[in-house]
Amino acid sequence: MASSHDDERPHLVASDLDGTLLRSDGSVSARTGEVWSALAGAGVETVVVTARPPRWLHHLSDIVGGTRDAHSVAICGNGAFVYDVADRVVLESHGFExxxxxxxxxxxxxxxxxxxxxxxxxxxxxxxxxxxxxxxxxxxxxxxxxxxxxxxxxxxxxxxxxxxxxxxxxxxxxxxxxxxxxxxxxxxxxxxxxxxxxxxxxxAPGVTKAVRLEAWCLERGIGREAVWAFGDMPNDLPMLDWASRGVAVANAHEDVLAAADDRCAANDEDGVAEYPARRLL
Known part of the structure; x- marks a missing residue:
C-alpha cells in the first residue's frame, strides 16, 4: 500500500460505491457530489470501482458519467467491465465463456x-x-x-x-x-x-478490481504512486493494497480497517468527500 511517494498529490482518486462513496440508503449526498466534481476542477481524476453491474449505474451519472472524458467511465462488476456511463457502452469485458x-x-x-x-x-x-x-x-x-x-x-x-x-x-x-x-x-x-x-x-481467474484499475491507470500514464483508493469490504482489499494510499471508511469490514493505510469518516458522514477535501481542495 503506502510507498515513499505516499505524500505526493494524487493524480487519481478511485472509490468503491456501496458502503463507501454512497450512503447506506444508496444515495449520493450533496456534499459528496460537490467534492467529487471539485476534484476534477483541481486536476485530480476520479473513477468509481464497484461490484455493481453496468445496468445499475445509470442513475449515478452525475458521479460516474455525464461527460465525454475519463469521468464517464466506471470500472464495474468487480473488474469484469469497463463501462462508459454517458454512452451506455461496455468498452471492455473480462470474464467466463x-x-x-x-x-x-x-x-x-x-x-x-x-x-x-x-x-x-x-x-x-x-x-x-x-x-x-x-x-x-x-x-x-x-x-x-x-x-x-x-x-x-x-x-x-x-x-x-x-x-x-x-x-x-x-x-x-x-x-x-x-x-x-x-x-x-x-x-x-x-x-x-x-x-x-x-x-x-x-x-473469472485474474479478474479483480485491482487488476482492472491498474490496467486503466496504465493506459493513462498514471502510476500506482499517484493513486488513492477508498473501500469498505474484502473485495476492495486488492485495490487498496495496489494504490499508494488505501483508505478505509470507518464503517468498513474489520479486515479492511486492519489492512488500510489510513481511515476516513463513515460513508453516512461523507468520509470519501471530506478526506480529499481537507487534503486536496
Whole structure:
C-alpha cells in the first residue's frame, strides 16, 4: 500500500460505491457530489470501482458519467467491465465463456441445492427464478431490472461474456457460505465478498478490481504512486493494497480497517468527500 511517494498529490482518486462513496440508503449526498466534481476542477481524476453491474449505474451519472472524458467511465462488476456511463457502452469485458459459466453454476447448485443463481453479463443479468432479489426499491434498481432475464442458466446464450457469477442462499451465514463456496470453487474463479448476506460473487481467474484499475491507470500514464483508493469490504482489499494510499471508511469490514493505510469518516458522514477535501481542495 503506502510507498515513499505516499505524500505526493494524487493524480487519481478511485472509490468503491456501496458502503463507501454512497450512503447506506444508496444515495449520493450533496456534499459528496460537490467534492467529487471539485476534484476534477483541481486536476485530480476520479473513477468509481464497484461490484455493481453496468445496468445499475445509470442513475449515478452525475458521479460516474455525464461527460465525454475519463469521468464517464466506471470500472464495474468487480473488474469484469469497463463501462462508459454517458454512452451506455461496455468498452471492455473480462470474464467466463458461457460454457464455463454454465458448468460452474451447475456444480455450485448441486452443492447448494437451495440456492439461487444469476450471472452478470455484457448484456445484462440472467437469473434463475430461485435467485432472490434483495434490491427492490433501492435507488436506480427498478429501472435496472429492465436488463434482467429470468431463465434456466443452462439456456445461457453462447455469445455473451459472463463477468460475474452470483450464488445466493439466504439460509447460510456469510462466513460459512463463503468458505464452502470457496472449497467447491477451487481455482476455477475468484470469490469476492462485498457484504451482502448469503451471497457469493465469483469472477473469472485474474479478474479483480485491482487488476482492472491498474490496467486503466496504465493506459493513462498514471502510476500506482499517484493513486488513492477508498473501500469498505474484502473485495476492495486488492485495490487498496495496489494504490499508494488505501483508505478505509470507518464503517468498513474489520479486515479492511486492519489492512488500510489510513481511515476516513463513515460513508453516512461523507468520509470519501471530506478526506480529499481537507487534503486536496
Amino acid at each position: 458461457p460454457g464455463v459459466a454454465r458448468g460452474l453454476v451447475g456444480d455450485l447448485l448441486r452443492e447448494f441445492p437451495n440456492a439461487g443463481a444469476a450471472v452478470e453479463t455484457d448484456r445484462g443479468m440472467y437469473r434463475t427464478r430461485a435467485y432472490p432479489d434483495q434490491h427492490v426499491g433501492e435507488p436506480g434498481h427498478d429501472t435496472a431490472v429492465g436488463d434482467v432475464t429470468d431463465c434456466e442458466l443452462a439456456e445461457l446464450p453462447d455469445d455473451l461474456v459472463v463477468g460475474k457469477i452470483l450464488i445466493r442462499d439466504e439460509a447460510w451465514s456469510d462466513d460459512a457460505f463463503v468458505a464452502d463456496v470457496t472449497q467447491c470453487l477451487g481455482e476455477r474463479g475468484v470469490l469476492a465478498y462485498s457484504g451482502a448476506g448469503g451471497l457469493a460473487e465469483i469472477s
